[in-house]
Amino acid sequence: MSALVIRDLRKRFGTTDVLKGIDLDIDSGDFTVLVGPSGCGKSTLLNIIAGLETATSGEIEIGGRVVTAVPPKDRDIAMVFQTYALYPSMTVRQNITFGMECRNVPKAQQAEALERVAKLLQIEPLLARKPAQLSGGQRQRVAMGRALVRDPKLFLFDEPLSNLDAKLRVEMRMEIKQLHARIGASIVYVTHDQIEAMTMATRIAVMNQGEVQQFADPDTVYNRPANLFVARFMGAPPMNTIPATLEGEGDRPVVVIGAGEHVVRLPAPPSIGREWLGKSVIVGIRPECIAEPTRLFGSSTAAGLTITAPVEMTEPTGAETIVVLRLGGQKVLGRVAPDIRLANGALATFAVDTRKLCLFDPQTERLIA
Amino acid sequence: MSVSTLGTPSATRLSPAILAGLKRLPEWLVIWVPLLLSAGHVVVFTAWTTWISFTPSTLVPVDGWVGLRNYTSVLGTRNWKIAFDNLLLFGFGFVVLTALVGLLLAILIDQRIRGENVLRSIFLYPMAVSFVVTGTVWSWLLNPGMGVQKLVNDMGWTSFRFDWLVDRDMAIWTIVIAGIWQSSGFAMALFLAGLRSVEADLIKAAQIDGAGPFRMYTRVILPTLWPIVVAVMVILLQFAIRTFDLVRALTGGGPGIATQLPALVIYDFMFQRGHLGRGSAAAVMMLLTLLGVLLPYGAWKYYMRRRAANA
Numbered sequence: 235m236s237a238l239v240i241r242d243l244r245k246r247f248g249t250t251d252v253l254k255g256i257d258l259d260i261d262s263g264d265f266t267v268l269v270g271p272s273g274c275g276k277s278t279l280l281n282i283i284a285g286l287e288t289a290t291s292g293e294i295e296i297g298g299r300v301v302t303a304v305p306p307k308d309r310d311i312a313m314v315f316q317t318y319a320l321y322p323s324m325t326v327r328q329n330i331t332f333g334m335e336c337r338n339v340p341k342a343q344q345a346e347a348l349e350r351v352a353k354l355l356q357i358e359p360l361l362a363r364k365p366a367q368l369s370g371g372q373r374q375r376v377a378m379g380r381a382l383v384r385d386p387k388l389f390l391f392d393e394p395l396s397n398l399d400a401k402l403r404v405e406m407r408m409e410i411k412q413l414h415a416r417i418g419a420s421i422v423y424v425t426h427d428q429i430e431a432m433t434m435a436t437r438i439a440v441m442n443q444g445e446v447q448q449f450a451d452p453d454t455v456y457n458r459p460a461n462l463f464v465a466r467f468m469g470a471p472p473m474n475t476i477p478a479t480l481e482g483e484g485d486r487p488v489v490v491i492g493a494g495e496h497v498v499r500l501p502a503p504p505s506i507g508r509e510w511l512g513k514s515v516i517v518g519i520r521p522e523c524i525a526e527p528t529r530l531f532g533s534s535t536a537a538g539l540t541i542t543a544p545v546e547m548t549e550p551t552g553a554e555t556i557v558v559l560r561l562g563g564q565k566v567l568g569r570v571a572p573d574i575r576l577a578n579g580a581l582a583t584f585a586v587d588t589r590k591l592c593l594f595d596p597q598t599e600r601l602i603a
Numbered sequence: 604m605s606v607s608t609l610g611t612p613s614a615t616r617l618s619p620a621i622l623a624g625l626k627r628l629p630e631w632l633v634i635w636v637p638l639l640l641s642a643g644h645v646v647v648f649t650a651w652t653t654w655i656s657f658t659p660s661t662l663v664p665v666d667g668w669v670g671l672r673n674y675t676s677v678l679g680t681r682n683w684k685i686a687f688d689n690l691l692l693f694g695f696g697f698v699v700l701t702a703l704v705g706l707l708l709a710i711l712i713d714q715r716i717r718g719e720n721v722l723r724s725i726f727l728y729p730m731a732v733s734f735v736v737t738g739t740v741w742s743w744l745l746n747p748g749m750g751v752q753k754l755v756n757d758m759g760w761t762s763f764r765f766d767w768l769v770d771r772d773m774a775i776w777t778i779v780i781a782g783i784w785q786s787s788g789f790a791m792a793l794f795l796a797g798l799r800s801v802e803a804d805l806i807k808a809a810q811i812d813g814a815g816p817f818r819m820y821t822r823v824i825l826p827t828l829w830p831i832v833v834a835v836m837v838i839l840l841q842f843a844i845r846t847f848d849l850v851r852a853l854t855g856g857g858p859g860i861a862t863q864l865p866a867l868v869i870y871d872f873m874f875q876r877g878h879l880g881r882g883s884a885a886a887v888m889m890l891l892t893l894l895g896v897l898l899p900y901g902a903w904k905y906y907m908r909r910r911a912a913n914a
Binding site for chain 2: 317
């Protein structure tokens with residue numbers, strides 16, 4: 235069953251189109267992450283789902299019921315905010331039960347729900363405190379408690395981890411993921427952080443300029459980006475996108491990058507249409523597909539294709555070394571083992587994983603193979 | 604300054620400090636004059652008044668010591684008793700009602716209405732008018748023979764009576780009305796700033812929790828506003844305590860002495876009856892009343908800041 239269906243949703247502020255026809259169908263139990271750069275309309279979309287803003291046109295269905303004209307409190311949703319939005323004058327206990335109080339839930343039932351959630355989030359010792367007396371992580375927990383206590387059809391998270399420091403963010407990320415696995419709730423989670431999207435989501439909707447660029451599971455979004463925007467937005471460092479031409483050598487199409495002395499030839503994905511032969515394309519290659527020559531990709535036991543390219547710069551991160559190299563005259567990032575030291579300006583040999591090459595149409599910027 | 608001492612270690616060690624001091628010299632010169640003048644005005648004249656209150660001064664200040672005699676005689680007058688009772692009534696009515704009206708205006712203006720800027724200016728304008736003008740205009744409006752009562756009577760409702768201005772028991776409320784008219788815009792501006800600074804997410808969260816407008820204000824928005832409420836109340840209260848010109852222009856303390864306030868009593872003693880000693884004693888007592896409001900507020904602010912710093 236669908237937890238949330240959005241049909242042709244549009245939002246306009248004055249003359250600016252913030253959302254240009256969003257269509258999404260989110261399955262029950264899915265952890266859907268809306269990800270995109272700031273200003274892409276993801277927070278507006280979330281507010282419209284919550285009923286805090288109204289759409290210019292379009293339809294929203296939550297749990298099989300059309301809620302386009304239903305006020306937020308009757309949509310059977312719960313929301314966690316970036317700023318936590320805890321009521322400062324209330325204790326943690328009152329913060330969590332305030333919603334039930336507004337809905338006139340009997341006291342005994344309130345206490346029961348409070349106890350269940352407090353135990354789940356391990357916030358029992360904090361119940362009598364005020365938000366000002368809590369740390370960032372604790373406030374985040376209480377904010378989640380306030381959402382969980384409602385047991386809604388849909389949870390909405392609006393960049394809930396952005397205000398936490400890096401270490402706490404990683405911890406809370408895992409915790410939210412575990413929580414989702416345990417209670418199996420339907421979640422729509424907004425973030426600008428593509429790592430959060432990759433690590434937590436079961437489905438990712440990548441948004442840009444008011445449109446959903448791609449809506450798929452994390453593997454597909456990462457390995458088969460629907461267009462150049464997705465390719466460049468997901469992954470850190472992002473996918474290399476290099477202008478190239480497609481040439482036919484016998485029956486095997488070949489991607490040719492650069493010309494003359496530094497020309498690099500890579501076997502094209504077999505799925506590429508014959509009509510692209512002889513035309514220019516953009517080739518997408520993930521940095522981890524360019525590695526030291528001894529690296530074996532996938533399950534192959536023999537050394538694969540290698541290329542020779544000048545090294546421009548290296549950035550050791552500890553776990554690996556990022557290499558900036560020139561490929562057919564283009565600046566390209568590769569990731570080699572941490573113990574490998576390469577001299578700037580020298581020529582070096584790299585192994586290339588050609589199984590995951592992506593090809594894009596330079597005009598429409600769409601994935602073609 | 605000689606530069607030939609560059610070689611000696613003591614000179615090189617001292618010169619940066621001296622240079623820094625010289626650089627700051629103009630700042631010190633500039634700030635000290637107004638600082639001394641204003642501090643002198645406040646401290647010297649307060650001390651002077653306090654001293655006079657212990658002397659037998661009448662028309663002119665004289666030396667001497669009469670102890671608390673001026674105080675006891677001021678406290679014994681009916682004038683002062685009425686003034687103080689009036690202050691309690693006026694202070695309470697003025698502060699509470701002005702804050703309530705200001706809050707109501709702020710909440711109404713906060714509903715994203717059209718013409719907000721115009722309305723805000725209109726409500727704030729009385730604040731720019733001097734109390735004397737307010738008092739005079741309201742004395743016309745409330746005068747039964749030429750103001751509201753006459754207007755309504757002339758329109759045909761001849762039995763209509765609105766004569767609080769000349770009613771001994773109700774006259775003090777006319778001052779409250781004029782005071783509210785003058786100051787509620789100021790309270791509104793502060794409350795509006797407070798309402799506008801309430802976090803948007805907080806209101807969204809309450810909407811999702813299902814709080815109606817009443818619960819939204821009483822449980823979520825107003826509790827975050829109470830530091831502003833306290834500040835507004837304290838400012839209004841010190842307005843109330845030192846009220847002089849408003850009463851002077853509106854009722855002149857009358858009918859009879861029904862609307863006397865401490866500041867009027869001081870004026871009366873000092874300049875009408877020519878008794879500087881008693882007037883000063885009354886002034887000192889008024890200062891003590893003001894301190895009774897401001898010191899606890901200062902202490903409370905200090906405590907809150909300490910608590911915020913420790914949290």
